[in-house]
Amino acid sequence: MELADIAIKFGLIIIIFLISLVIAMYSTYAERKIAAFFQDRVGPNRAGPWGILQPLADGGKMFLKEEIIPTNATPFLFIVGPSLAILTACIGSAVIPWGQNMVIGGKVIPLQVTDINVGILYIFGVVSLGVYGVMIGGWASNNKYSLLGAIRAASQNISYEISMGLSIIALLLVTGTLSLGEIAQQQHGWHWNVLYQPVGFILFLVCAFAETNRTPFDLPECETELVGGYHTEYSSMKLGFYLFAEYINMFISSAVMATLYFGGYNYPGMDWVAAHVGPIAGPLIGTAVFFAKIFLFIFFFMWVRWTIPRFRYDQLMDLGWKILIPLAIANIVVTGVVITLLN
Amino acid sequence: MSTFYFIAFLSIFFSILVISAKNPVHSILYLILTFFTFTIHYILMNAQFLAIVNFIVYMGAILVLFLYTLMLINLNKESEPVKPFMVKIAAVFGGGILAVALVSSLKSLGVSDPVVLKNPELGLVKNLGKVLFNEFLLPFEVSSVLLLSAMVGAVLLATKDKETKATI
Numbered sequence: 001m002e003l004a005d006i007a008i009k010f011g012l013i014i015i016i017f018l019i020s021l022v023i024a025m026y027s028t029y030a031e032r033k034i035a036a037f038f039q040d041r042v043g044p045n046r047a048g049p050w051g052i053l054q055p056l057a058d059g060g061k062m063f064l065k066e067e068i069i070p071t072n073a074t075p076f077l078f079i080v081g082p083s084l085a086i087l088t089a090c091i092g093s094a095v096i097p098w099g100q101n102m103v104i105g106g107k108v109i110p111l112q113v114t115d116i117n118v119g120i121l122y123i124f125g126v127v128s129l130g131v132y133g134v135m136i137g138g139w140a141s142n143n144k145y146s147l148l149g150a151i152r153a154a155s156q157n158i159s160y161e162i163s164m165g166l167s168i169i170a171l172l173l174v175t176g177t178l179s180l181g182e183i184a185q186q187q188h189g190w191h192w193n194v195l196y197q198p199v200g201f202i203l204f205l206v207c208a209f210a211e212t213n214r215t216p217f218d219l220p221e222c223e224t225e226l227v228g229g230y231h232t233e234y235s236s237m238k239l240g241f242y243l244f245a246e247y248i249n250m251f252i253s254s255a256v257m258a259t260l261y262f263g264g265y266n267y268p269g270m271d272w273v274a275a276h277v278g279p280i281a282g283p284l285i286g287t288a289v290f291f292a293k294i295f296l297f298i299f300f301f302m303w304v305r306w307t308i309p310r311f312r313y314d315q316l317m318d319l320g321w322k323i324l325i326p327l328a329i330a331n332i333v334v335t336g337v338v339i340t341l342l343n
Numbered sequence: 344m345s346t347f348y349f350i351a352f353l354s355i356f357f358s359i360l361v362i363s364a365k366n367p368v369h370s371i372l373y374l375i376l377t378f379f380t381f382t383i384h385y386i387l388m389n390a391q392f393l394a395i396v397n398f399i400v401y402m403g404a405i406l407v408l409f410l411y412t413l414m415l416i417n418l419n420k421e422s423e424p425v426k427p428f429m430v431k432i433a434a435v436f437g438g439g440i441l442a443v444a445l446v447s448s449l450k451s452l453g454v455s456d457p458v459v460l461k462n463p464e465l466g467l468v469k470n471l472g473k474v475l476f477n478e479f480l481l482p483f484e485v486s487s488v489l490l491l492s493a494m495v496g497a498v499l500l501a502t503k504d505k506e507t508k509a510t511i
Contacts, residue, residue, distance in 0.1 A: 077372075118468060121395040128403025132375070135407070139368060139414050147414060154411045158404060178468055 004107075013113055016093050023298075024247035025055040031247075031302050038306040062240035070233050074140040081137020082234065082241035088130040089248035095119040096255050097184045099265045099287035103279045111287065112181055119180035120168055123256055124161075127211050130249065131157040134213075134220060137242070138230035149229030152313070153220035156210055159320035160217075164207035166328035167200045170335045171260060184264035189271070192263040199331045201261045203324055208253040210320070213246060215305040219313055254297035258290060265290040347387055354380040367413050371406060378402050392468045 029044065029051070036043025044051035069075050099111035116122060131153055138150025174196050175183050187193055194201045210217040221229030228234075231242045258264060265286035274282030311319070357377040364370035378401045385394035426434075475483050 116391065118391050118395045121392075121399065125395055125398040125403055128399055128407075131403075131407055132410075135410055135414070136372070139410075151411060151414060154407050158407060161404065 008109055009113060012111070013094075016098070016113065017090065020090065020093055020248050020251055023251050024244055025059070027247040027250065027298060028058065028243075029055050030298070031305075034299070034302045035306050038303075059240070062237045065236040067236045067238070068233075070142060072142040073233065074142070077136050077140035078233075079238070081133050081135075081140055082238045082245075083133075084136060085130065085133025085245040086241045086248070088126055088133060089245040089252065092123055092126045092249075092252040093255070095122050095180050096252070096259055097181045097264055098290060100283040102283045110181075111283065115179055115181035117177075117179050120172070120178050120183075120260070123180075124165065124168065127164075127253075128157070128161055130211070130245075133242075133245065134230045137234070138220075141230075141233035143233050145226045145228070145232045146230050149220045149222075149226050149232070152222075152226075153213065153230060156213075156217065156219060156316065156320075159317060160207045160210035160324070163203055163320065163324035163328045164211065166325065166332060167203035167207065168260075170200045170328070170332045171197050171204075173332070173335045173339055180259055184259055184266070187263040187266050189266060190263070190268040192261065192266070194261040197261065197331075197335070199327065200335075201257075203328050203331065204257065204261065206319075206324060208257060209301070209304070210316075212249040212253055212301075214250065214301055216308045216311050217316065218310060219316060222310060224310075250298060250301050251294065254294045254301070255290075257297055258293040262293050347384075350380050350383050350387065354384070367416075368410065371410050371413055374409075375402055375406050378406065389467075392471050 032054070033043045033051075035041075044054040047053040047057045069078055094113045095116060097112040097115070102109045102111065134153040135150045138146040138153070141147075171193060172178065174193060175186055177183060177186075183193070213220055220226075221231065223229070226232070231239055234242060265283070267286070267289045270282075270286060273285060277285065354377055357373050357380065360373040361370045361377060364373055378397065382394045382398045382402070385391075385397060
């Protein structure tokens, strides 16, 4: 690999990292504004025009607050927990195709950090690793509410990972590849996978809510029963990392859903647009469309949070094991039969 | 090659920590790190699929369940079982026999031809799937039946106490 290629990759990684952080930051602002809209309030409006500087003020507060490590906690693991949460949230973006290859001065620049041929499984692995941050932090706090939150997180993630994996299997039957780059290419124009896998998409969506611990699946931090759940004992930026990791996870899972089911950077009429605006602006418009889809999904996450109340814990387990898993298996069987008959 | 030796050193280092850690939760955390080094070994051997499956299944699911169970158990010093002397001697004897068996099997491994991969791309998903579903279809399906029977057994154990449940 040449030096220029390494520099391009490095720049791309930095840009993606910054974009995820900024989007996560402004998701907190968007969440509060959307919540205010749903509840007929104004929302944050003091810091800067329309409260636009509110995330910076929150971040400053988080950094400057006193750092408390409880006496009976395990200090090292208490710090490892939030670090692991934010780490696993950030590394998921490495395999997502952010746009088509750009050609600048005869040089092909892929807008994807790495196109490994097990891309979906990599995402899946990172998601399954994400629960360790919550578990280690909850256990190290040495608090029974934290421990209960951690245990809930573990059982919830494992239960919903199964149906998520099964819904991905049905998608793989359609696409025939595990590489996210190829899956995005296959959905050229309007051939989006959601048209072939509507049930799979709904299953994946529900599981994504459960994996990111968003309402109605936010049982690990259920404040009506568990004080603050796994982050009861956390303060200052360590708490900030947990909250931040949730928003980054939301952004990454929106990007994954947009790539897998909603065509990624593809949109109807993209060939016509690309022929008219040139080889540099064309892929950039595709990237803009991709981000528009991501923002729609993030809005949907927030919309659901402020519309649907939280599940009871037994309802959560019933939904996961008795409804989603049989549905996912039926989806695989039907998809397999249809594909065999059509070929 | 130096990468391999470094990762191999880490694997052995973390596995020693697994058995020497006083706190069971810490030893599970070291076990997670050990499995992570195994994942790196698979990647070094260009077996991407095995690497990621090891990552998902062992690190992401089985060890989460281990950790889950250990967190629920009350692990105080008082509840630690004290083994009788005879049991300790039996354990040392059994361990010694296992070590002899392992060493002898390693010795016989050196005599036979080392496994040379005909296809260095074998570890990629496409090739591995083709091999599994063409050459090794029967063992593959039989092992799935084995897993199913284990699952049925677990369900049976979990639903054994029906009468006591009704009284609650």
